[in-house]
Amino acid sequence: MSVVRAGVVGAGFIGPVHAEALRRIGVEVVGFSAASAERAEARRDVMGSGMVYATFEDLIADPAINLVHITSPNHLHFEQTKAALLAGKNVVCEKPLAMNTVESAELVSLAKQTGLVAAVNFNIRYYPLAHEARARVRSGELGNLIAIHGSYLQDWLLYPTDWNWRLEKRFSGPMRAISDIGSHWLDLVTFITGLRIESVMADFKTVHPTRKKPTGPIATYASADPNASVDEPIDTEDYASVLLRFEGGTRGVVTASQISAGRKNQLSFEIDGTQESLAWNSTVPNELWIGHRNKPNEVLIKDPSLLSEGARQISSYPGGHNEGFADTFKQLYRDVEEAIRNPGGKPKYPTFEDGHYELAVGEAIYRSSTTDRWVRVDEITGK
Secondary structure (H helix, E strand, O other): OOOOEEEEEOOOOOHHHHHHHHHHOOOEEEEEEOOOHHHHHHOOOOOOOOEEOOOHHHHHHOOOOOEEEEOOOHHHHHHHHHHHHHOOOEEEEOOOOOOOHHHHHHHHHHHHHHOOOEEEOOHHHHOHHHHHHHHHHHOOOOOOEEEEEEEEEOOOOOOOOEOOHHHOHHHHOOOOHHHHHHHHHHHHHHHHHOOOEEEEEEEEEOOOOEEEEEOOOOOOOOEOOHHHEEEEEOOOOOEEEEEEEEHHHOEEEEEEEOOOOOOOOEEEEEEEEOOOEEEEEOOOOOEEEEEOOOOOOEEEEOOHHHOOHHHHHOOOOOOOOOOOHHHHHHHHHHHHHHHHHOOOOOOOOOEHHHHHHHHHHHHHHHHHHHHOOOEEOHHHHOO
């Protein structure tokens, strides 16, 4: 397949990010759809132009499109991804892949049957220093892994007047902080270490059991007007901490919070080994901390000439020229485009199998939070 042409489903916060990244690597964005034709037309400038499709069905029916990016609310991911695959389209789906593991297992099976490229948008993997951390861990440089700990913190839902569709279970599923941001952390440390999570113990907290829901539309990261809102009960978590047991005996803990004042969007991890430690923070993504016992600690600044081969391949700029959030999408979509053009190789991108695994870990975390006990992930997967 010599030419990749994309359609983007959804025009909210993340849809324009997908469209921009595709254009940066030379993929034509044929057009996009939104919740309605009117909504799509209103978002044309933000999406960077392109054809406006009245419906999702119109978009996947267009023979000019061979790649569909799904950025709609969570509850639509399964049906839209399934329909796109059945229409013969390659797919990049935002996380979570589906609302539950029954749905995601069906999508994994369908992707295998069709042989199409089927990726989940775990873009955080594509920071160059995340790849560098992976290379160092996998080479044995850290020694045996002892502990993996960190957090993903935001503050955009700190106030009871803060509102978004993710607060409603019918759109987002039974979890929020873990599903929305914790899933990125869990995928990232799994990608870096190669270790699967065997069991979890979770504690959830809903800080605002009632919020002000706006009576009209509201954008992501906006607050409701108390004079144009109604009280709405909330039963998804604002905060979660999860103890983790990885295969091989490594221990871990992660905190996911959307009510941490001043933390706009910070993912951080530390991986402690018997020889060295590594730490990274997404708000300073071009620095990797390397910890030692018997000599001074180091900070590696992103510089392709100093990185491993895998990290160098996803570094577009020389040392001293920072790469950030938007660049991670570009690098992921390069791997997707390459797989579409040259099918048959082992995927470099996050696959539907990865998305299914993260949903299984998430379901184990949710079960733990509701039963107050350790839950094995194989209770969900059956193996």
